[in-house]
Amino acid sequence: MLPSIVQENLDEYLTLTREEKDRLIKELEEYRTTRATGRRISTKSKINDATSTIRTIENEVHVVFYSLFSVIDLDTIFNFR
Numbered sequence: 308m309l310p311s312i313v314q315e316n317l318d319e320y321l322t323l324t325r326e327e328k329d330r331l332i333k334e335l336e337e338y339r340t341t342r343a344t345g346r347r348i349s350t351k352s353k354i355n356d357a358t359s360t361i362r363t364i365e366n367e368v369h370v371v372f373y374s375l376f377s378v379i380d381l382d383t384i385f386n387f388r
Contacts (some may be wrong), residue, residue, distance in 0.1 A: 323331075
């Protein structure tokens with residue numbers, strides 16, 4: 308995928324001035340910094356992050372509970388038999 312992106316944009320890249328390249332590098336560095344710290348600009352991005360975090364926590368809780376229930380024999384504990 309990356310080689311095709313490079314190939315598709317090579318001509319445009321070669322026509323960039325040094326100032327344009329420096330600006331693009333600065334923008335990329337700022338983007339990486341924001342992604343690393345988790346800071347988001349838009350409310351939608353913040354909501355998406357929160358939703359994703361909650362979904363991940365829910366999945367982990369389910370895994371823990373199912374693991375516990377598979378180890379514990381509830382019939383024996385509650386005398387169902």
